[in-house]
Amino acid sequence: MAKVNAPVYSLNGGEVGEEALARLDLERLQFAGALYSNMMPRVIGSMTLCPGMEHIADINIDEVLPLEYSYSGGSNLVPVLSNLEMRIIRDNGFVSRVAVATAITNGDFASFTGWTNASTGTATAGVSGGNLVLTGAFLGRAVARQTLTVAGGDQAKEHGLRITVVRGPVNVRIGAAAGGSSILTALALDDGEHSLAFTPNAGTIYLEISNDKPRPALVDRCVIEGSGVVVIPTPWTAADLAANIIRYEQHKDVIYVASGVYQQRMIQRRSDTGWGVQRYKVEDGPFVASDVITALQPDGYVGVINLLADRDYFDSRMIGRLYRLFQSGQAIFDTFAAAPAEGAYIRVSGVGGSRTFNFALTGTWVGKVRLQVATDDGSGSPGAWSDVNSFTSNVSSTYTDGDNNVIKYFRWVIVPGELTSGSVDTSLIYGGGSQTGVARIVSITNAQSAVVEVLSRFYSLGSTFEWDQSSWSDYDGWPSAIENFGGRLYWAREDMINGSVPDQYKSFDDAVEGDSAPIARSTGASTDRGVLWLLGLQRLLAGTDVSEISIKSSSFDEPLTASNWFPVEASTRGCKNLRAVKCDSDGIFVQSSGIGAFALAPIQGSLDYGSTDLMAMHEEICDGFEIVDLAVQRRPDTIIWFILSNGEARALTYEPAEKVVSWWRRTTQGQIKRVIANRGGGEDNVCFAVNRNGAMRFEKLASLRDCRGGLVNCLADGFTRFTATAAQTTFSVPHLDGMDVTVWANGVALYDQDDLYTVAGGNVVLPAQSAGVSVVIGLPYNGDYQSTKLAYGAQGGTALFQPKKLSQLGIYLLDTAIGKVRAGKDFDSLRQITETNKGKPLQDGEVIAAYDADMMPVSSDWNTDSRLCLRAQAPYPFTAGALVLDVKTNG
Structure with missing residues (x-):
């Protein structure tokens, strides 16, 4: 006699491995699937077709490493490192300069002609050896000034002042009067190169470079930048980036960078379009007693x-x-x-x-x-x-x-x-x-x-x-890890960790006493590779290749100090030489094998940390490929992104309090190389470096609100969005040249996967569009879902090992083009789930805000391994709120 099994209520279980499909003792397995490909499980319980990736800029500059930079100013700012260089992406392109005629006389300091020595006291300013030499004094300030003339057409244009400091610090001011700073103020520019942005808004402006320190400061160059993309030199090679040795931490407008190979650097934002890279230099330590008798x-x-x-x-x-x-x-x-x-x-x-x-x-x-x-x-x-x-x-x-x-x-x-x-x-x-x-x-x-x-x-x-x-030099070695924790900046070199004086990130003055004294303590790690990463959570955590170390104080609420420092091994998984990331009080790291991901989380009822295997229910989610990058997105859901060496991404929708630890896959036409997640207004800015169509691209994950099938619909990869001008027919997408694309215009798919458009000459030619029409052009992709073995809920016990048949399907859909959804027992026998909505025929590609109808038949055979497969096709939106499966058993 046929029996009816229990329904599936939600779709946020994520993908689990075949080896876990028989774990009927776990309630969460009822909501899991065998495949979530480009299907994003939501914490709320639904499953949606993953948003597309928007093409932002071409970054075909060899190996690249985008850096996370959280900024509340409205712009999406991303420093991008490449071989010995840094560029800045602002919103939809690289920061660049326009051509201006403004010039600085002897900006290369071949002579002092054009400059004025405005020094005070016994300080001096002059030129020697191709450098501007500013020799300050205890009782004087070294100052070099120059008056600049700005042409009328350039006065409202943003200028770039490029200054290369050999030995700093120096201060730069530009004002409408001599010695003033009404146009630009940049203090404490240290050894490195700086691109400072300013808009004159005047015909005559006054440039000043000064040194307040009682020692010489040297400047190699001070010029007005020419037109083009702003490129700032760095010490990190393409090989360094590929080896993932870069660790960084943002504090306000500064990104502190460690690598273990080079002296630490500070990436400084002076404005949205003004950036610099300088050495991290301290003047008071950290010191160690010499063991040399000299x-x-x-x-x-x-x-x-x-x-x-x-x-x-x-x-x-x-x-x-x-x-x-x-x-x-x-x-x-x-x-x-x-x-x-x-x-x-x-x-x-x-x-x-x-x-x-x-x-x-x-x-x-x-x-x-x-x-x-x-x-x-x-x-x-x-x-x-x-x-x-x-x-x-x-x-x-x-x-x-x-x-x-x-x-x-x-x-x-x-x-x-x-x-x-x-x-x-x-x-x-x-x-x-x-x-x-x-x-x-x-x-x-x-x-x-x-x-x-x-x-x-x-x-x-x-x-x-x-x-x-x-403690640090080319001779002694440089720190390889960094963290900002408890008001101190911590640097780790080998087994030693140095913490700054509280709230003074460039001071290690050991004359400071008591709890505010700087810290120089060992982790006690049993490895010669030293600390690979630091994380500041409820405790300071250090990762090594053999263990994860929790550094305690004597009481959970007490701060770490030089005398209150007790490191213990929280777990012994061992870490890959790859950054770890924060997720509230949890730390996410990659195990030394490169194919395992773990969470360091507070142990319930304890004051310490332990590690949890995030792949316990899916050991092969990486298909044997190593993880090469990771990032944490917090809005609209918490998603941990993992980039694999084969160019695919794995994502983990992560909300442990709601028992949501759900894996899914993100694939695309091309290879995903890097990922970052920047906090911002609304949803986080999740960005990828993607090798697509033979070149490296920088792309941003579209927001969910733009992926619901409205006038703007961003369900395509490598897409570009346009606002059409009156009668516009040609739309330029050179990065997709020769590729087959979909086109969404004003709420309708002009080209979909049944009729793709092949880009020729970098252009897509459409029928004339009205002014203001939104057009989105990009690459197609599918969202595939496969259920588990449907082995739960039988009235006579488990349905495992019993012949069964999926006879009917009930599905609750939101903002979905239901005529484009396919279902079946496998991906080779998919068919349209319905042709009507409440008895009315569906229009082609019609998006229904909410679909809730009678159970519908699903073609299926009797099988001990009966499954449900669903497929959604971009650019059509798809969100499933719940499934109800009428599974009949026969046995």
């Missing part, structure tokens, strides 16, 4: 000096390394040429004669110079200053402070109006106490001599065996 000696106090070693020591790979020297005694020499002026200070401690120091004033000058004192404010810094004495002529003498065991600071000062003319050379020399000076190597002279720029002044010219070196 005496180092500076031959100057400030500026660019030589650092000398007492034996062969320096190596060319040490360029960029920091050195911190601990020195006995303190000597300060400053020159005051203008008022107000404040000199550096010495620190005096001890008792009796140990509190005596020498002071002197020399030079030709008229005015008054004050010697001031301050006591320690308790934090190692001077408190309020007061006068000890004042002098109106040159002097050389000693001073002994009588407050034994009190820490005091002394300095020279000139207050406003008290230096009438000339310049005065000041000195403070104290034989007691100790200070530290910091310098960065800029070049190597020989094995015993290096040229350094002084970052924190030296107080003695004596040699010392007491010194530290920075």
Whole structure:
């Protein structure tokens, strides 16, 4: 006797493997399928034909790596890395410049002609060796200015200012008046190249480049950019991008980048069309004590000096390394040429004669110079200053402070109006106490001599065996992973993790004490490859090739600190050298095999993390191909995108709280190479790098609201959308030349999969269109669904191993061209599900907002493995809300 099985209510179970189809003990398997190809399961329970991919730009520039950049300003901004270059996609194309006649005289700094030295104090500006050299001073600012003339037709055009900094930082200003910044302000441009956008809106503008630091800054080039796409140099090669060594983290308008091979970089957005790439340079660490027995000696106090070693020591790979020297005694020499002026200070401690120091004033000058004192404010810094004495002529003498065991600071000062003319050379020399000076190597002279720029002044010219070196350099290696967590910027190199001072992402000052002290701790990982990625979730997590490490504090609510750091292995899956991504409190990573995906999630009832196999119900979802990229989309549903080495994508609709962990496939005509997901207004901007029609393209996933069959319908791949002009017939799609496409115009499919249009000469020619008509032209694709073995819900128990037949189908459809939906027992015997809607014949391609009708027959044979197959065809929309299957068993 025939028996009726239970219905299928929802379609968000996703694809499961054949090996899991007999898991009748799992309720979620009732809603799963054996195939979801271009069929997107929704968290709400429906299944829809996946949106198409919109062609944004051609990026046929070898290996590419788009970077995620979340921006609330309205534009979709995507930095795209390629071989040694970076370009910026803004909305529908690369950022580019228009031609303008505005020019900068001697922008290559062959000479100083055209520039004006507007420096103050003892600072200077000039040209040497093809560079603009801005030598700042403690009591002066180095400034180079130039007046630019802008033609009337160019004043409203956006200009690009290209500036290449050899040694920074420098500041750039453009104003309507000399020294002003009403048109452009760009501060702290460091070593690298910058493309700054500005619109003059004036016939005469004033450019200024300056340096406030008491050391030379070097600029190699400062020019107005020519027309064309903006291309900014980077250090990363195509091989680096292909090897997936790039790790990055955005904070506000900066993307911090680590690679393990090169010094860290900062990708900076100064405006939507103004970007730069510069070195990530710090001046206060992180330091480690040297294990080399060598005496180092500076031959100057400030500026660019030589650092000398007492034996062969320096190596060319040490360029960029920091050195911190601990020195006995303190000597300060400053020159005051203008008022107000404040000199550096010495620190005096001890008792009796140990509190005596020498002071002197020399030079030709008229005015008054004050010697001031301050006591320690308790934090190692001077408190309020007061006068000890004042002098109106040159002097050389000693001073002994009588407050034994009190820490005091002394300095020279000139207050406003008290230096009438000339310049005065000041000195403070104290034989007691100790200070530290910091310098960065800029070049190597020989094995015993290096040229350094002084970052924190030296107080003695004596040699010392007491010194530290920075943790990172070409010699020591560079960080390979980065994360922003708990207000600190964390960098990982090998087994060590360095965390910055809280809220100061470029400071590792170990003089800071307490909970705010910088962090330099090990992960304790049992591997020589070190940390491959960092994730900041409810804990800081580190991935290695053998385990995933959870770094705890003593209490779940306490912050990580240098003394509150306890790393443990959360799981031992092992990670592929590929970035991990965040999804709320979960971390998604690829296992070391390259074909497994796992979630690091908080363990219920515990304060720690554990790993969960996301492919437990479908071990072969990747068909044996490695995962090469991944990203997380959060709107309208959470979808984790995985790109495979064969150019296909796998997607996971992911909402664990709703028990939705649903796999599906995304295929297209071409090979998908990369994926990113940027947060934005409405739905996320999910973008792909696709090798299509022999070239690399940048394409964006269409929004669901544009895939419902309305006047604008974006169910096509590599599509371009147009708004027709009056009587327009020719539509240019050069990226689809020679390919067969569909055409949707104003709510109707002019060409579909039954009648495709072959693009010739890069154009599609249509009947004349009315002005304002929306036209979408792109590649077709199918959405295929196959049910499981229908082995559940039999009245006499399981229907597994029983002959059965799918006799009738009930289907609830939304915004669907139901006349284009096909159903059957397999994909070789599909037929149209209906030709009527409520008794009325369907018009060809008619889209029905809601379809709910009587059960309809489905041709099927008696079979122990009876299935339902559905097919939807782009460009026609399809959304299924539910299925009801009348399955009869016979056994």
